[in-house]
Amino acid sequence: NALTTFLCCQAVAPGMIARRSGAIVNLTSLAAHNGGGPGASVYAAAKAAVLTLTKAYAKELAPHGVRVNAVSPGLIGGTPFHSTFTSAEAFAAAVKTIPLGRAGEPDDVARVIAFLAGDAAAFVTGETIEVNGGMFTR
Secondary structure (H helix, E strand, O other): OHHHHHHHHHHHHHHHHHHOOEEEEEEOOOHHHHOOOOOOHHHHHHHHHHHHHHHHHHHHHHHHOEEEEEEEEOOEOOOHHHHHHOOHHHHHHHHOOOOOOOOEOHHHHHHHHHHHHOHHHOOOOOOEEEEOOOOOOO
């Protein structure tokens, strides 16, 4: 997760610098903040690294007109991950911890990514937006 984010940022930055504009939106996870579930230590550490890469690239690329932000999803249903790795009981128990009372949907995440990539976020850089229904707040 961290290496892929690093390599993708490295790949797109030169073109954005040349154009003096661009927006990079990285994906991290709630696990970056809470360590994830059992067996997720390496995943959680990698996602925490994505948070730091996002902040570092935001500072590095801002003088060139490039914004770098991240989205941090929490429990998102309707994805192959949870249908494969999360029991129905565990998923239902996790939903009960969400203040908004439901799991997120892929479109909940996509709308935030679209916002960060678009002109409405022209003065936003170095930020991570939590998309988790209130499971984690800063």
